[in-house]
Structure formats: structure tokens, C-alpha cells
């Protein structure tokens with residue numbers, strides 16, 4: 001059977017129950033043959049040039065990552081660290097994170113499928129990444145069993161995709177693996193270094209349409225673009241700790257803050273997919289009567305003032321997308337409208 005790499009991402013907290021669950025899973029995996037275990041600090045906190053991240057980047061083939069992050073958040077944290085792959089189907093689901101049980105959400109998603117997503121322009125390597133959420137169960141054996149199932153599933157090799165983006169309508173071609181390594185040992189490598197707690201946005205490129213609203217909204221220089229003008233989180237550590245403001249203004253719910261206490265903002269697929277994408281309902285506080293964008297503007301102002309800068313309020317909200325008239329126009333908008341009326 002082909003070997004399988006499994007990464008255990010530790011909780012940033014010292015909660016003994018969490019630590020025990022992590023270690024019990026490591027112990028359970030060590031008893032399995034053909035599994036290589038890597039233990040790293042909290043995936044979200046470690047920096048791209050840390051030894052733990054560099055070790056993960058070197059792991060070839062299909063990969064299982066077990067973390068305290070929602071599956072979607074973990075996948076896109078890996079992606080921003082150059083660990084790319086197709087999403088592997090996980091059967092051990094966090095009940096808060098099940099996106100398959102809502103018929104209405106399927107209809108909503110098919111409407112959204114008409115949009116061009118950044119992922120559609122990407123070439124992905126011919127590998128699968130399975131992200132398991134440690135919140136899915138308190139029993140270590142549930143995780144060991146699921147990893148064994150994935151290991152069996154991966155005892156066949158995926159071929160013939162040419163390294164390109166997946167074509168969902170076509171089934172994957174599979175042949176039996178021939179390079180299995182016979183071994184009863186399951187080595188564990190550990191990386192203990194920590195960079196401290198971090199706070200930054202993570203983009204889900206399967207949702208992102210590259211509309212650039214986030215780069216317009218953020219006044220702290222967090223976002224940038226790559227050489228083909230695709231949005232990216234360029235200066236993550238410029239982000240203001242605890243503030244999720246830009247996640248509220250992204251029209252596609254593509255921005256996650258994986259450590260936020262609200263599941264929809266932290267990357268729960270359920271919260272994002274089971275509701276029609278109405279950000280006022282999803283992220284706003286209906287009882288306050290404020291829209292998601294108004295709340296975002298208030299949160300951003302708080303951070304501007306804390307940073308010794310002037311608040312900008314709703315006036316600072318720019319809109320690149322047409323047809324999304326969600327707030328009062330600012331002076332510049334009014335001037336542009338006047339110029340348009342003059343037809344100059």
C-alpha cells in the first residue's frame with residue numbers, strides 16, 4: 001500500500017483535552033503501517049519560512065491534515081502557503097460544517113456557478129488534500145479510522161489528470177499503486193517552534209471572483225495583487241488583531257478569519273453554504289438594525305482610531321462592482337455622477 005503523509009496541527013491553546021486528543025491520534029497512527037506523521041504547531045500561526053511549513057511543503061503525494069480549523073479554512077491556509085491540491089472528500093464531518101444536507105443551498109450554489117472564480121484559472125497538482133476538523137469528534141479512534149479509510153482509498157494512484165484543474169463532470173482514472181513501501185514503522189517528526197498567535201484573512205479562491213472590494217476596503221495594506229492581478233493577502237501581519245471587518249464586505253463570503261468565534265467567519269462551510277448569501281443576515285447583527293457593511297465600517301473605524309488614524313466611516317467604502325448600491329454615495333461618487341451626467 002502506498003504511504004500516506006498525515007500532518008497533525010496542534011491547538012494554539014494549552015487545553016489538556018485538546019492536547020490529549022492530538023497525542024492519542026498520533027499514538028494511534030504510529031501503530032498503523034505506511035503512515036508518516038508530522039506534528040506542527042497551529043497551522044494558521046506558523047509562518048511560510050518556518051521549518052514546520054517547509055517540511056509540509058516537501059510532503060509529496062496525497063496529504064491528510066488534521067487541525068482545529070474548519071476544513072475549508074485549513075485547505076486555504078495550506079494553499080496560501082504553497083501547498084496546493086484538490087479537495088479530498090472527508091467522511092468524518094464536524095456537524096457544524098456539513099454542506100451536503102441543504103437542498104436550497106445546492107440551488108443557490110448552481111446559480112453562483114455561473115461566476116468566474118479565481119480557482120478556475122488555476123492549475124492544481126495531481127494530488128488530494130484531506131482536511132480533518134478535530135472538532136468533529138472527541139474520540140481519537142474516529143480520526144484514526146477515517147485516516148485508515150483514506151489510506152485505503154489512496155492505495156490506488158490517481159493518473160491522467162495532467163496536473164490541471166479538476167473537471168468535475170469527468171470521473172478520475174485510477175490504477176493500482178505499484179510503488180508501495182513495505183514497512184511496519186510509522187515515523188513521527190515534530191516541529192515545535194512557534195511564531196506566536198497571528199491574525200490575518202484567508203481567501204477561499206473557489207469562491208473569490210477577484211472583484212477587489214477587499215483591497216479597496218482595507219486601509220492597512222493587507223491585500224495586494226500578484227503578477228497577473230489576482231487578489232492575495234500580501235502583508236498578513238498588517239491585519240488588526242481580532243477585527244474581521246473585510247469578511248463582512250466580501251460579496252462572495254470568500255474571506256475567512258479561521259480563529260474567529262463565529263463559524264461563518266471562521267470558515268464553516270455549513271454557515272456559508274446553507275444560507276442564501278445575504279451578508280446582512282449571515283454576518284450582521286439584525287437586532288442592531290445595521291447592515292454587514294455598516295458593522296464592517298464601524299469595526300474598521302475602531303481599528304483606525306486604535307492605530308492613531310482618523311475614522312472614515314461609510315465614506316471610505318468603495319464599490320468596484322456595479323449594481324450593488326448598498327450605501328450612501330460619497331463625495332467622489334457624487335462628482336463622478338455629475339461628470340457622467342455632463343457626458344464629458
Ligand code: SF4
Pocket residue numbers: 203207208209210211212213214215231249250251252253254255
Ligand atoms: S472581496 Fe472577496 S471576492 Fe472580492 S476579491 Fe476580495 S476575497 Fe475575492
Ligand code: SF4
Pocket residue numbers: 201217218219220221222223238239240243244245246247300303
Ligand atoms: S480585518 Fe481590517 S485590517 Fe484586517 S485585512 Fe480586513 S480590513 Fe484589513
